[in-house]
Structures are given as structure tokens and as C-alpha cells.
Amino acid sequence: MAERSTPIRVLIAKPGLDGHDRGAKVLARGLRDEGFEVIYTGLRRTLDAIVAAAIEEDVDVVGCSILSGAHATLLPKLVASLRASGASDVLVVAGGIIPEADRPELEQAGISGIFGPGTTIAEVATFLRANARRR
Amino acid sequence: MPADAKHLAARRELAQGISAVERPGPAANQRIQEALAASAADARNALVVGLTGSPGAGKSSLAAALADVARAGGRRVAILAIDPSSHESGGALLGDRVRIDEHPDDDGRFTRSIATRGSGRSLAHVAAAATILVEAAGFDLIFVETVGAGQAEIGIARLADVLLVVEGPEGGDEVQAMKAGILEVADIVAVNKSDRPGAQAAFDRLRSGLALGAGAPELALVSATAGAGISELLATIDDLGAGRGVRGRARRVEAHLVAAAESHVDAQVREARASGALTTRAEQIVAGTQSLTGSLTALFGISETPDA
Numbered sequence A: 001m002a003e004r005s006t007p008i009r010v011l012i013a014k015p016g017l018d019g020h021d022r023g024a025k026v027l028a029r030g031l032r033d034e035g036f037e038v039i040y041t042g043l044r045r046t047l048d049a050i051v052a053a054a055i056e057e058d059v060d061v062v063g064c065s066i067l068s069g070a071h072a073t074l075l076p077k078l079v080a081s082l083r084a085s086g087a088s089d090v091l092v093v094a095g096g097i098i099p100e101a102d103r104p105e106l107e108q109a110g111i112s113g114i115f116g117p118g119t120t121i122a123e124v125a126t127f128l129r130a131n132a133r134r135r
Numbered sequence B: 001m002p003a004d005a006k007h008l009a010a011r012r013e014l015a016q017g018i019s020a021v022e023r024p025g026p027a028a029n030q031r032i033q034e035a036l037a038a039s040a041a042d043a044r045n046a047l048v049v050g051l052t053g054s055p056g057a058g059k060s061s062l063a064a065a066l067a068d069v070a071r072a073g074g075r076r077v078a079i080l081a082i083d084p085s086s087h088e089s090g091g092a093l094l095g096d097r098v099r100i101d102e103h104p105d106d107d108g109r110f111t112r113s114i115a116t117r118g119s120g121r122s123l124a125h126v127a128a129a130a131t132i133l134v135e136a137a138g139f140d141l142i143f144v145e146t147v148g149a150g151q152a153e154i155g156i157a158r159l160a161d162v163l164l165v166v167e168g169p170e171g172g173d174e175v176q177a178m179k180a181g182i183l184e185v186a187d188i189v190a191v192n193k194s195d196r197p198g199a200q201a202a203f204d205r206l207r208s209g210l211a212l213g214a215g216a217p218e219l220a221l222v223s224a225t226a227g228a229g230i231s232e233l234l235a236t237i238d239d240l241g242a243g244r245g246v247r248g249r250a251r252r253v254e255a256h257l258v259a260a261a262e263s264h265v266d267a268q269v270r271e272a273r274a275s276g277a278l279t280t281r282a283e284q285i286v287a288g289t290q291s292l293t294g295s296l297t298a299l300f301g302i303s304e305t306p307d308a
Helices: A022-033 A047-056 A071-084 A099-110 A122-133 B005-021 B026-041 B060-074 B127-136 B155-159 B174-178 B201-211 B231-243 B247-272 B275-288 B292-300
Strands: A009-013 A036-040 A061-066 A092-095 A111-114 B046-054 B077-083 B093-094 B108-115 B141-147 B162-167 B188-191 B218-221
Touching: A009 A022, A009 A047, A009 A092, A022 A036, A022 A061, A022 A092, A022 A122, A022 B093, A047 A061, A047 A071, A047 B005, A047 B108, A061 A071, A071 A092, A071 A099, A092 B292, A099 A111, A111 A122, A111 B060, B005 B026, B005 B093, B005 B108, B005 B127, B026 B127, B026 B247, B046 B060, B046 B155, B046 B231, B046 B247, B060 B077, B060 B141, B060 B231, B077 B093, B108 B127, B127 B141, B127 B155, B127 B247, B141 B155, B155 B247, B162 B231, B188 B201, B188 B231, B201 B218, B218 B231, B247 B275, B247 B292, B275 B292
Parallel strands: A009 A036, A009 A061, A036 B093, A061 A092, A092 A111, B046 B141, B046 B162, B077 B108, B077 B141, B162 B188, B188 B218
Antiparallel strands: none
């Protein structure tokens, strides 16, 4: 991260109704140890709340953890809402249980990275460093 | 969807401003001065309330509860939640939003998580500058929440107009209440979690310990989660804050000047460590080949003049 003067800021969000945040917490802690500033918002946040938090925290990345199967609805809406709020340079990535078949559509909608079970923290960190906006 | 561009534009501008002043330099200073000029032109007079205390005492919940009451009274309220950066990785886990309800449609609220970064203290270098920007953005009441490292932690006292120390129900005994340190500079000590066993006893211990000295702080027994005593606590904060006049802004600039100086020294220390110069010098001093005075000059540009 020598080329950056400040740490990459990442919002880890749990949109919608699923109540499983173990994966989100492991990732939050892991990214902290990789030198990221991680803002964790807690469970069951609405998309509006996630967008407002991303704006107020001026994050470079929004990472959503979704295990409920609602990714196909929630994630494209989130990207559209961020763009409408002027945060179009914020990278949106997702983790959780997301079937292979759903990926092309999500990527089309602007979800830059999709990380399934078995992804290591180091892989996520490398992806974020390569793809987050520069400043 | 209400979270449209116009709706969030003001919050976005403030958020980006805070990021900008997190990178110290002439551009950051320029931005801070513009904010000061804007606040002066608009005759703003925000009240900055510091909240500090041990991890788990309930600072975030209490800040959120106070913010809810103040917002219900029509005031524009901001929370700046400061958490430590890792000395190892430089990263940080900022989790205070978990305890603060989101109000995405309300432009009268603003919450920002701030990592201490290079500060090495519990107050981020950027904290004072952030309050200056938040005031210029039209917020009347600004809570700055920071983990108190304990007795030596008074950075927040320099910044805040009113300093609130938050204790849990298991908090200190009479002798701890008598020690020098944060309780000495506290304007208010709030025992939180009054709904839990032991809170009243902790409150009584604190009262008897603090009563022995002059200039004892105000005491409050509250429950952030049950909403008990919150309105009364806000009234006490406002009473104590009422006397600040227009000194508040000068206090924040003073705190920023100190932070800028500390930031400069911290950067020099980091550089001296990273380059190995610090270790080399220490070994040379032990071996008798370098002097302490000469090394302070060489490492940090400190020139000590002989005592008069």
C-alpha cells in the first residue's frame, strides 16, 4: 500500500433480513489486520441506511455479506442507489452464498467482486487494493 | 428511493472534507480556515461534547441516546466516533455504528467513524479539524467519542467544551475516583447501565470519592438503552456548555494546533524507527560515541539550550 497515503476505507454491511454475521465479522477483523479501515454497521440494515453510511464514512469500498438468497434483488439496487447519490467511484463487492449462475448478471449490474465460501482474506485484500479508487 | 443525490449532497461534501483534512498539509489547513470563516460569517456556535471512558462503558449507546433527545428537540446533531488504529497493520475496526441507529433520510444527523491513524493516542489528530468542519456544515451539537486510555488521557479534554466521562456499573472505587487524571478534568461523570445491578452502588462510591475534592464534576446515573436520565443529562450538558461563549471555536483551533505539532513529532519518530536511525543512535549513546543532546538534534531537530 506504499502508493497510498491513507488506508483504504471499507464499509462491511449486512443488508436485508439474514441474521448470520460471523463471516462479515471474520472479514472485518481480517481486513483490519491487512491494514484497511473497516466500518462495520451491524445486522439488518436497509439499503438506504447502507448508502447513507457509505456517503458519511466516505468509503472506497462497500462489501455486502448476503446469505439469505436476496442478492439478486438487493445488490443491483444498492449499486444504483450509490450511483444516484454521487458515489459512483465506490467499489461494490459481495460475499456469501451466491450461486455461480447469478454472477454474470450481478457483474453486469456493477458488482465488481464476488467472493464465495473458501475465499481467503488475503485474496479479498489483494482484490481491493488492485481495484479500489486511488486518492 | 429517498437516498437521491440532492438529499445526500451536503453530507457527502462534509464527509469528503473530513477525508481531505485527514491528510495534513497546506490544502487541509486552507479548508479548515475556510470552515472557520464560514462559521464566523454564519455566527455559528456549536457545542462540542467529549465522551470518554473504558471500552464497554456504553459511550456509543449514550452518544446515540443523547443525539436522539437533542434531535427530537430540533437540533442538528453529529457524532464523531474515534477508535484506535492497529500499531501493527495500520488498519482499524470501526464498529460504533452498530450501536447508533441509522437515519438515512435525516440531514440533521451525521455520523462519522474516525481511526486514530498515526496519532498513537486515543484522540485522532484530525479530531479537532473534523469538529471545525462539522460546525461549519451547520451542526449545533457535536459528540466526540473516544476510548479513554485511562488516567493520562486528556487530549479530548482540550478539544471538548464539555467533557463527559462514562463509567459502567462495575466502575472504580473511591480511591480511583480520587486519583489524578481524567476524572479531574471531567465536567460530568455518568454511570451508565442504571438498569443493571451494581450501578447505584458504583454511583454512590463515585460520589463519596469525588465529594472529597474541590471542583467536583456533576454526577449522573443513566441508562442509554432504557432511555433513563438522558433528558436530564442533556440539560446538564447544556447548562455547563452555556458559559462557553464564542471561546469554543478558539478552543478547537488550539486543539488543532497541538494536534498538528504532535502529528509532526509522531511522523519524525515513525521515520526514525523505520529507518533504524533511532536504534543506531541509542546504541551509539550506550557505547559513548554520541551524546544525548546531539542525538536529539540529529534525529528530531530539537536544539536544547542550556539552563539559564
